[in-house]
Amino acid sequence: MGKSGPNNRKTAQSPGSPRAWQRMLSGRRLDLLDPSPLDIEIEDIAHGLARVARWNGQTKGEHAFSVAQHSVLVEAFVGRLWPTTSAADLLGALLHDAPEYVIGDMISPFKTALGVDYRQFEARLEAAIRLRFSLSPHMSDEMKARVKTADQCSAFYEATRLAGFDIDEALDFFGAPPPGPAPDMTPLSPTDAQLLFLRRFEDLIAEVDAGQVKG
16 A cells, blocks of 8 residues: 555546646645546645634634544544454544545535535545545445444534533534543644544554455
8 A cells, every 4th residue: 555656647628628626735636526546645635634624613722623633533433432343444434534635524514405416526536535545435334324423422522622512402413422531622733633644544554454464
């Protein structure tokens, strides 16, 4: 799973049509309508997610609570609630919101309003990201359920500690979190959130690779 250098692959686009790709800091050009795993780099993902705010930035603290920090928290909840989860599935949990490095963090009501076209676009990008890191293109239904539960746990703490929800309101929306110590919800700077995400990614990739060697 070594990194490869930036490529200059041209995206198929008719003359005069609107630009449908984005240049990343790695030098990659990601076709937004037909994303290729070859144009995806974890450094771009980490950089983007660390600068995308949860709750549209309406949170307490010096920094916004980023999608990168949220992703690490969700993966930690999956591991805590289901301790036998494989490293590959934990990696998938860490990457569950990875498409947001391109499309941002849209709140759920807005996603619903946009409808099927948005969901299909998000699904294509998610599949490309998962393939880039040697995961199956689609998360299993079991893992989707686990990640959704973990996401709700994270959302409960984000809502009550950072976004101004009272406990009863958060319980109505997100349910009760599991017993045990509450996570540290201090929002990190973009640089620190990016490093946190990358370090967890590297740990999980090492575990996945070690498991493949043993197999």
